[in-house]
Amino acid sequence: ISFRYYCSQRSDRAKKPRKCSNLEKQRDTPSMKRFECCGEINIVVNLEIKIASVNVIHKILHELPKEVDVSKCIKDFIAENIDLLPKEIYARLVENGLDLGIRQNQIYFWWSKLGEARFKRDSNSFLSAKVLLEEYNCTKILDIDLPVQAIAFETGLYQMLIENNISIKECGIDATYNTNNLGFELYVMHVEFDGSGFPLAYLFLEHNGKCGDGIRTEIITKFVLQLKEKGLDPEFILTDKDWAQIKACHSTWPKAKIQLCHWHINRAITTRLQSDQMVARDTYNGYTAHQIFSFIDPNFIQPLMVPRGTKFCPKELRKLCWNLMDIHLHQHILIPNKNEIQESSKKIWTNAVYEMYQFCFQHHLPWLWSYMWREWYGDNRWYLWMRAGYDSKISVLKTTMFVEAHWKVLKRDFLYKFFRPRLDLVIYIINKKVIVHQKRRFEQIIMGRERPDWKSTFKSEWK
Numbered sequence: 001i002s003f004r005y006y007c008s009q010r011s012d013r014a015k016k017p018r019k020c021s022n023l024e025k026q027r028d029t030p031s032m033k034r035f036e037c038c039g040e041i042n043i044v045v046n047l048e049i050k051i052a053s054v055n056v057i058h059k060i061l062h063e064l065p066k067e068v069d070v071s072k073c074i075k076d077f078i079a080e081n082i083d084l085l086p087k088e089i090y091a092r093l094v095e096n097g098l099d100l101g102i103r104q105n106q107i108y109f110w111w112s113k114l115g116e117a118r119f120k121r122d123s124n125s126f127l128s129a130k131v132l133l134e135e136y137n138c139t140k141i142l143d144i145d146l147p148v149q150a151i152a153f154e155t156g157l158y159q160m161l162i163e164n165n166i167s168i169k170e171c172g173i174d175a176t177y178n179t180n181n182l183g184f185e186l187y188v189m190h191v192e193f194d195g196s197g198f199p200l201a202y203l204f205l206e207h208n209g210k211c212g213d214g215i216r217t218e219i220i221t222k223f224v225l226q227l228k229e230k231g232l233d234p235e236f237i238l239t240d241k242d243w244a245q246i247k248a249c250h251s252t253w254p255k256a257k258i259q260l261c262h263w264h265i266n267r268a269i270t271t272r273l274q275s276d277q278m279v280a281r282d283t284y285n286g287y288t289a290h291q292i293f294s295f296i297d298p299n300f301i302q303p304l305m306v307p308r309g310t311k312f313c314p315k316e317l318r319k320l321c322w323n324l325m326d327i328h329l330h331q332h333i334l335i336p337n338k339n340e341i342q343e344s345s346k347k348i349w350t351n352a353v354y355e356m357y358q359f360c361f362q363h364h365l366p367w368l369w370s371y372m373w374r375e376w377y378g379d380n381r382w383y384l385w386m387r388a389g390y391d392s393k394i395s396v397l398k399t400t401m402f403v404e405a406h407w408k409v410l411k412r413d414f415l416y417k418f419f420r421p422r423l424d425l426v427i428y429i430i431n432k433k434v435i436v437h438q439k440r441r442f443e444q445i446i447m448g449r450e451r452p453d454w455k456s457t458f459k460s461e462w463k
Contacts, residue, residue, distance in 0.1 A: 155200060160439065187203040196441070235257060240261050265329070273318040278312065286299060331388055
């Protein structure tokens, strides 16, 4: 038996560099230093007499390639400081005399590699996420593979609320994006307690082009229905103008008041008023509106041919339009009007429609009125954003900012370290970082060691 080995730095053994077809994987790395050394080792083994002859040829005693591998002690240091950013770990290693041959990218690679042991249970991040939730003994409330993948789980905070005899009256549902490598949308059901928000459950929903509004609505409905079966029965549900979320919550809690976020309403109105793009095919029916309110002129509609250069809403009227709508949003049967009269919800809606219609009519803006009726003031829209849509009570919250603040904590305090993190990593962070923090904060509020932000602000202003 014979064996032959060559010196890795022989010039005649160098291969022609090949470019990777994937441009993202192309690397401009320096080639190994090579020599005309003709280095090789020939080994011949005679099995009969059990003798091996070794012949070594090496004409030039050249320098060895520089060792740039990350040593075990460096890997151990990275593992011990895995919660730090790679650049922070690299800076500390440099302070301790890190070899110049080791680059920051190598530290990042091993930081990512060693960190995977905490959460990676399968090469498929969706399957790995399922295993991880089982390890954490999380209560899975949804596990769907077809037609799209989805997984939902509880945080355990709802049980803590029940144990402290806390009844939930207001909650919010919202989604965020770009949190994981699979492109799943992340939903949360967030509840309000003493001015603070706490997550009850999360839903990861695949968004692959096959997930139309019907499928999204169905899965979100299943998600919130699981929470209803566990006893969640809010009076107010805040959301942005996402129809899948609205339909799901309305079908699950038909008696609850769906309240659109004040900030999102303002953004939607402001954006539309600033745009002069006209609807090519207007679905507004003046006669249908006239049957509901006789003061609406059925002929006050957008003409088939809108003159070029027509302003959807002149700049000087935009603020007036929003201010009028903002007044309508805050009116309620429990709040007397300027004449100190408490008006019914239907009366408030009628007056609001009349005032907005007159505003558009007097300024000759039929396209603006068409938009306002279709999207905001119509009989199937007004109760979603006007507080008068719920007779007996007024919600404490007006916006979904308590949910947006939660997304801010997740993304800016934890996920900012990672570029397109795996789904299982996001679930690891939520369970081991975010939920732990939320539970501790809740317990501190209960025992009086933590004061909600609004109380501190109120006290300072009162003084």
